[in-house]
Amino acid sequence: MSGTAPTNPLAGAARLTDYWATVYRRTWKGSAVTSFVAPLFYVVAMGVLLGGFIDAEPDRLEGAASYLAFIAPGLLASQAMTTVFGETTYPVMSMVKWQKTYFSMTASPLSVREVILAQMGFVLVRVAMSCGVFLLVMAPFDVFESWVGALAAFPVQLLLALAFATPVFALSAGLADESPFALIYRLGLIPLFLFSGAFFPVANLDGWMQVLAKATPLWHGVDLTRMLTLDRFDPSTAAVHVAYLVVLAVLGWFWAVHRLTKRMVV
Amino acid sequence: MILASGLRKSFGGFEAVRGIDVDVRRGESFGFLGPNGAGKSSTMRMVAAVSPVSGGVLRILGLDPATDGPEIRARIGVCPQEDTLDTELTVRDNLVVYGRYFGLPRREVRERADELLEFVQLTDKANAKVDDLSGGMKRRLTIARSLVNRPELLLLDEPTTGLDPQARHVVWDRLFRLKQAGVTLVLTTHYMDEAEQLTDRLVVMDKGLIVAEGSPLDLIAEHSTREVAELRFGVAEEGESHEVLARKVEDLAERVEVLPDRLLLYTADGEETVAKVHERGLTPAATLVRRSTLEDVFLRLTGRTLVD
Structure with a gap:
């Protein structure tokens, strides 16, 4: 039997399952340890120890009963973002330049679109694992006001992950080499992590800084996650957050397809 | 296909x-x-x-x-x-x-x-x-x-x-x-x-x-001779450049190519050509007689060698 062309993009992407499963089998042990240990360290250091110095007044903490309960959703959303950056920067450079894996994939009946689709699927699996573990690690710390909210926060992380994954993938796919990654981490990831409302209410920021913080995708993810775990769900605000993240994910998708196609189909 | x-x-x-x-x-x-x-x-x-x-x-x-x-x-x-x-x-x-x-x-x-x-x-x-x-x-x-x-x-x-x-x-x-x-x-x-x-x-x-x-054999037959005599001379033999040496032997072969390090004489019988070169009092440091290859075809067609 010789090969066949896939009948639709999903069927094409599904043909990459064995590739990603092989990659996963090779790396899951290391990532399982980090995705368990990292949140635990953050929760203990920032939430329990640092939080011990902070007077927990629910009015000043967006309704959280403790500082730990305030930052737990922030850390969860940050974990989703960090996982995405880890999967869509250096690994993408490797596949497009160092190992040229994408070139072997598209020499087969598969196309650029299907290759990206499959990789987004893999990123979602990674985020689902690390955020799932995170939720379990935090559960005993009594930071969730409701179980329903905590469960609903899980798919929010997947959406937030996609909103980061498609544009960051696009950025990485078009870079000539890896040197901008250091800058992307220092001037992108870290400021997002520190100033998007994970560690303090953005209401504490002055005028334009607050506007800036509220324009970041991570803030939308953090705020949406927090309103779920603190059981202070507001449908209209939530709708804005979801819409923002969906639009970002969709725009990022088209940009990613455009950038990788331009790089590979010449 | x-x-x-x-x-x-x-x-x-x-x-x-x-x-x-x-x-x-x-x-x-x-x-x-x-x-x-x-x-x-x-x-x-x-x-x-x-x-x-x-x-x-x-x-x-x-x-x-x-x-x-x-x-x-x-x-x-x-x-x-x-x-x-x-x-x-x-x-x-x-x-x-x-x-x-x-x-x-x-x-x-x-x-x-x-x-x-x-x-x-x-x-x-x-x-x-x-x-x-x-x-x-x-x-x-x-x-x-x-x-x-x-x-x-x-x-x-x-x-x-x-x-x-x-x-x-x-x-x-x-x-x-x-x-x-x-x-x-x-x-x-x-x-x-x-x-x-x-x-x-x-x-x-x-x-x-x-x-x-064409086929490799056809291309060789069409664009080259049966044999090639390669002549290497010492550094600037008797003060003469390869071009000058080439002129001295050009009537001995159908075609002469001048490469940086040697002369190629295209001829039906390489050994005979080498013997004639010696008769003229020229003494190449090394000689090699071989069959024509696609390399020669390429040289003929483009004036350049395949591998620079």
């Missing part, structure tokens, strides 16, 4: 392929011979349906790569110039994972992987990491991978560039077996011996154009 007419490829303002006509038939072994930068790889990438055609007509297996890229790629095998193996996967996993891209069932791919490892003599390396393989083994693995979908047409871009002589011969042996098994092979090379060994018919490419076409 491949039909190209007026095929062009340009990158920005640069024209890599400037209108070529090619017709490759089922079961034949076809070569693109030419130096680096002749447009061979650009042509191969268009034929592999991964690079859009800039002009002219191209049909692969009767299909148009602009609209039927996935169908074409499903039925051909590609062995790229640079190995694109996943170096962190095992040898066997590289084959199995790749076979799955073609929509083949897992069990069939596994059986096929074992057959192919046997074929390229890598069975005992099946569970090794690709990183641990030598250059020749990686090349053989890439060839095995390109065969995983039982392709009707196998494209090989510079299959032995960068390999040591022994590894090249192993690769040639495997490719020769494929050829005997009736697989249509299309390869690019800048090694004339590779083209002579593996192709039934070839085109000589230079600067994006085809400058000659």
